[in-house]
Amino acid sequence: MSSYRPFARRFPGFSLRAPLALYAVVALALPVMCASQAQAKAYKGAEVYSSITVLYGRMEMRMRMIRGSGLLSTFFTYKNGSELSGAQWGELDVEALGKNDAKAWQSNLITGNPRVTSEEVYTSPTSLADDYHTYQIEWTPEYVSWSFDGTEVRRTQGGQASELRDPHSLRFNVWSSEGTGWAGELDESALPAYQFVNWIRYYRYENGEFLLDWTDDFDSFDESRWSKGTWTFDGNRVDFDPANAVVEVGTLILAITKEGSTGFSGTVPMDPQGNASTAPVAPSTPTSPGTPSTPAGSDSESGCSLAPSRPSHEGGVCLAALCLLVFASVRLAARRRR
Secondary structure, three states: OOOOOOOOOOOOOOOOOOOHHHHHHHHHHHHHHOHHHHOOOOEEEEEEEEOOOEOOEEEEEEEEOOOOOOEEEEEEEEOOOOOOOOOOEEEEEEEEEOHHHHOEEEEEEEEEOOOEEEEEEEEOOOOOOOOOEEEEEEEOOOEEEEEEOOEEEEEEEOHHHHHOOOOEEEEEEEEEEOOHHHHOOOOHHHOOEEEEEEEEEEEEEEOOEEEEEEEEOOOOOOOOOEEEOOOOOOOEOEEEOHHHEEEEOOEEEEEEEEOOOOOOOOOOOOOOOOOOOOOOOOOOOOOOOOOOOOOEOOOOOOOOOOOOOOOOOHHHHHHHHHHHHHHHHHHHHHHHHO
């Protein structure tokens, strides 16, 4: 999705024969209609996304998540262009909720048009912000599964899983939801807050097996593999700032900060398991269906409709409003000429 920019928009050129009053009306109204796009947000987050896309496979990563009410930290796969009008959505999420000592994370499967979301929420006995844990998504033509520290917690066989037929990019992001019933009231005192990613592995799916394709230990920020987001979306208190995605001491760090305080400061917490070279490689055979952990009840508003990396449609709304304004102005000018 390196080419998508949620706020990119094009306006048709105006004829030089148009009444001068029409230009004045548009010039006065346009800043009002699009103010939400022009104003910088008071908080900054980060998104890192892959330059490649993958169709099926196993995604495995070691992460230490963010603590703080209203804050979220994620890994997810995303069908590029899902946000476009008429497109079929495709997304698989691991999303940690920072509220309540960051003990809960949820799996999201999002498909279709109109968009359908199925989710399950899991509660850890300890905070996900205190230690690194291994999260895993397996995606095949037949099923999608999520695992936590080697134990499968969810499997969706057929149904929505069978709708995922397009390649996805791989993404991490940190953001703050305005949906307080789901994410909690924003705890500003928790800022700055950081998600730490020790490593990620991608296994391609081939002839019924998962074969290790590549690993990123984040010894550096590999610009041939990753890019940094510069957008935001509806319901998100932050806009994504490249300065809030950095690599230090073999760790990818994604930050949520106040405006003017971007970047990372502090000491990177070390993973006691070391880097990917010392972590065991998962077997090539697909994970056997296990007994899922009992999911906690989800208190997400409107079925997790505020899931991460949901590009805003403000550009389309703005353009539609502009077209209506132009049409009304032209009609008014025509009546006056009569």
